[in-house]
Amino acid sequence: MDRRKVLRFLGVSPALLTGFPASAEKAPAGVSSSDGNAGDVITVLNPAIAGRLATRVPLVPPLDSLDNKTIYMVNLSWEGPDAANYFYETMTQWMNQHYTGVKTIVKVTAEGMFGSDPSLLKAITASKADAAIVGVAG
């Protein structure tokens, strides 16, 4: 049950659930929240902060097969643009050997793994690529 929706339905602020403002929640009655002796039951504040969960996004439907498809291989420049050269070279050779109808395109991101590269995304769309391989990180 969505407790936030229930609270909203009842006309109560969902902020109560998060513990803000600070006065929204008091220590349970009858339990010491001050400095107790060893063995006493005490109440302490919670240092943790609730994290906001990401909105779920579904994956794009898969391909039926790789026949005559174009696969865009995106080299993210993890630890440098040359670090994955052998890897992409070998993947390309493997594809050419095992899937002769598959076209492969290898591209290195201009902005590195931490940046964004809108021109690359446009290039992928313009190439009419059917799928992408992104990497390599580690």
Next chain:
Amino acid sequence: MSRWAKQIEMQCKIPAVGVASSNIVHYATGYVAKYQTGMPIRYVSVPFPFTGQPRAVDVGYVTGKDMLSGRPLMTAVISALTSPLTDEEKISGAPPEEAVEPRFLPPDSEENLRVLFDDKEWTDFNTIILPTEKRVTEMLKGTSHKPDEVIKTINITGGARPLTVEKVAINAVMAGASPEHFPVILALATQAPFGNSTSSMANMVVISGPIRNKLKFNCGTNAMGPYNRSNAVVGRAFALMSKTAGDLRNNVNAWETLGNTMQYNSQCFGENEEALPEGWDPLHAEMGFKPTDNVLSVGTGWSSIASVGASQSIYPTHYLMRDYMSSFCASGSAATVVMDPTVAGLLKDTHGFSTKAQLSEWFSQNITKVNASYWGNGVIQSTAVPFALQGLEPYASWRKLPDDALIKPFTNSKAIHVVVAGGKVQTMWFVTDFGIRRGVLIDDWA
């Protein structure tokens, strides 16, 4: 990595599969999917390490097994792109219920609560002061700011967690601080969390202004050692708030492969402003603050190298500093030199550096590095190579130079800071690769 795969899926409308080592995949499909992307990215996994390997190793990875499924890697890649989606992979929209953290923890014994705090990784595994309501209320008296004021949103690994004044007060209590420390710790909270990178970063916290003396921060002998309460508790509070507010947990979303012992208190110390040579301004004054302002400055870096022994007349001190600094990666041209007042005096009186800025400029002009060594650093590869690829200078030109060419990697002297601390016991110094950001006015948090 997941961000890139998600962009391709959403903007190009094609399926994408990521290739990464297993720790990256673990993080990406767990924490990142939950708090950042919301998308269960398709992944296959290769062994670690991936970078810096000879051709035969990378060939072996491609022709070898997927570490996740155990199938041949390329078979797994094709399967990821062609297999029907699972129900989990089809989910869209807002999460069913937002996460909640109650303000109070369930009542328990002190012993059990200590175990809980350690189990949750909310501590640095040294004994903490448990944050009872009475103690936190007392801590909050150290500031005029309201408990529910949000200082910043911590989103380093996702989750967009609002760090409030009260949450900082809880961490300040845990660290053993007193209410008079609280404005300093709140100013420090604006810089949270501490460095969190597989490259094993750490931080440096420098206190400037009259508050150093008022709160008895150690700026003299043992300034950077475990001999002073204010240095210890303020620095420790930074570690605790970084972990709790950032939800940083080992092998969950904290992936510093070696970690860094400097994270325990982030090298918190005060500058020995009273011992500065004439003409050498305090750190915060160099940033444009008034000398009477109380300021806290945070740097991020990895390492430091010590002079080890006393300065020698046969080789000028700044030459030795230069030599040692040439081993740093020079990312962002950043460096910080921490020196005893006696060294500052030598540099001024014997070698003629009448200001800190002159010394920084000398370093910028005289530190050289072999080109291949510069580009051989992983951080430089990840940060400066994109600049070079975009044609930005001097990176684009440096990339075209021969491996053995000498470059001057500290291009911005203003990013080289000089801080004076210590007790005049030895002509001692540290050169570090810490890049100090602009200071924060502590007085704003009183």
